[in-house]
Amino acid sequence: MKHRLFTPGPTPVPEETLLELARPVTYHRSAEAKAILAEVSEDLKYVFQTSNPVFTLTSSGTGGMEAAVANTLATGEKAILCTAGRWGERWRGILKAHAANIVTVEVPYGKAVTPEMLQDALGKHPDAKAVFSTLSETSTGVGHDLEAFGKIVAKTDALLVVDGISGLGAMECRVDAWNIDVCVTGSQKALMLPPGLAFVSVSEKAWKKIDATPIRAFYFDLRRYRKSFAESDTPFTPANTLIKAQRASLKRIREEGIENLWARHGKIAAACRAGVTGMGLKVFAERPNNALTVIAVPPGVDGSGALKKLEKQYGYKLADGQDTLKGTIWRLSHMGYTDAFEVLGAISALELVLLESGVRFEPGAGVAAFQRSYATK
Ligand SMILES: *Cc1c(COP(=O)(O)O)cnc(C)c1O
Numbered sequence: 001m002k003h004r005l006f007t008p009g010p011t012p013v014p015e016e017t018l019l020e021l022a023r024p025v026t027y028h029r030s031a032e033a034k035a036i037l038a039e040v041s042e043d044l045k046y047v048f049q050t051s052n053p054v055f056t057l058t059s060s061g062t063g064g065m066e067a068a069v070a071n072t073l074a075t076g077e078k079a080i081l082c083t084a085g086r087w088g089e090r091w092r093g094i095l096k097a098h099a100a101n102i103v104t105v106e107v108p109y110g111k112a113v114t115p116e117m118l119q120d121a122l123g124k125h126p127d128a129k130a131v132f133s134t135l136s137e138t139s140t141g142v143g144h145d146l147e148a149f150g151k152i153v154a155k156t157d158a159l160l161v162v163d164g165i166s167g168l169g170a171m172e173c174r175v176d177a178w179n180i181d182v183c184v185t186g187s188q189k190a191l192m193l194p195p196g197l198a199f200v201s202v203s204e205k206a207w208k209k210i211d212a213t214p215i216r217a218f219y220f221d222l223r224r225y226r227k228s229f230a231e232s233d234t235p236f237t238p239a240n241t242l243i244k245a246q247r248a249s250l251k252r253i254r255e256e257g258i259e260n261l262w263a264r265h266g267k268i269a270a271a272c273r274a275g276v277t278g279m280g281l282k283v284f285a286e287r288p289n290n291a292l293t294v295i296a297v298p299p300g301v302d303g304s305g306a307l308k309k310l311e312k313q314y315g316y317k318l319a320d321g322q323d324t325l326k327g328t329i330w331r332l333s334h335m336g337y338t339d340a341f342e343v344l345g346a347i348s349a350l351e352l353v354l355l356e357s358g359v360r361f362e363p364g365a366g367v368a369a370f371q372r373s374y375a376t377k
Helices: 015-021 031-048 062-073 085-096 115-122 146-154 204-211 224-228 240-256 258-278 303-314 341-357 365-376
Strands: 054-058 078-083 101-106 128-134 159-163 182-186 197-202 294-297 328-334
Touching: 015 240, 031 054, 031 197, 054 062, 054 240, 062 085, 062 128, 062 182, 062 197, 062 204, 062 224, 078 085, 078 115, 085 101, 085 128, 085 159, 101 115, 101 128, 101 341, 115 128, 115 146, 115 240, 128 146, 146 159, 159 204, 197 204, 197 224, 197 240, 204 224, 240 258, 258 294, 258 341, 258 365, 303 328, 303 341, 328 341, 341 365
Parallel strands: 078 101, 078 128, 128 159, 159 182
Antiparallel strands: 054 197, 182 197, 294 328
């Protein structure tokens, strides 16, 4: 059986990138390594849509998030946390570990934090030093209006810090134009690489705050990265095999063009949502994003059991809900190296499992709705 990965991280990796990973390991302090890092850093600026530097850290995405917190906040400083799910809660965990004074703006799972809510919180807490938010809340499929958040935060002294880990490279995100001060992503979501690298952009406004904040990190001290990256070097031994491979995946994005890539994800996501509703199911997110589709498990169906069947019988690996959402949602990723027809295949396999589970609808209803949407947009 052919195994197909539809989890919202890790995601499938293109063949040319996998081949790069099969090559011999080379020394990381060499002219060649510097040239590769310089190229990757330039291409990342393009993906982030920023003219500021983007640093590559050897860690998973969470390491980039921790770097963002440790560098921008001093102990006890106030931070506004916008949370709509598990990844917002990841920010909370990091902020707590770094002894921030947290003001929480929270919505139930499936809903999105609105710009009005953020505006209100900033009005009440003018002493907040930073706002932490999530572009694509991968636990629920919600996307946040970061453009609107950016407009609001830019009028204050606070920094806008964004976890773009599953959204960046799948949905529109313009770091500079949207006034995002620190944006973090990871390699294993839309950037088509295995897990292992985090990427962090830092604005001028953020540097001012960072330079005025006591040093609270060693490995994740962004000042060290600024210094090394100015010479296309890294402060510590980087995962250089991954950086080389990332170059190959970034070339793919360059060739497609970032706006075409956003549009392609948008078209696939719209068709996927149409397929879901075509089967009579519901999309879980109130404001769905284009990186993944989160499907509410219909009543009477064993959600976790159905996913196991989908994998065992048809080779499709989707992700279950996390924590309290386990068994109640299915998460289907269409970010990165995943095309429309693979997603169509996933919809068709899901139809079969649902029909076997006794859910009643016309076989092919989801597939037809997907096709109709894909054909017309
Ligand atoms: C996957 C993910 C993370 C966690 O990243 P790790 O690479 O597992 O550390 C954080 N935030 C979002 C939105 C994610 O999708």
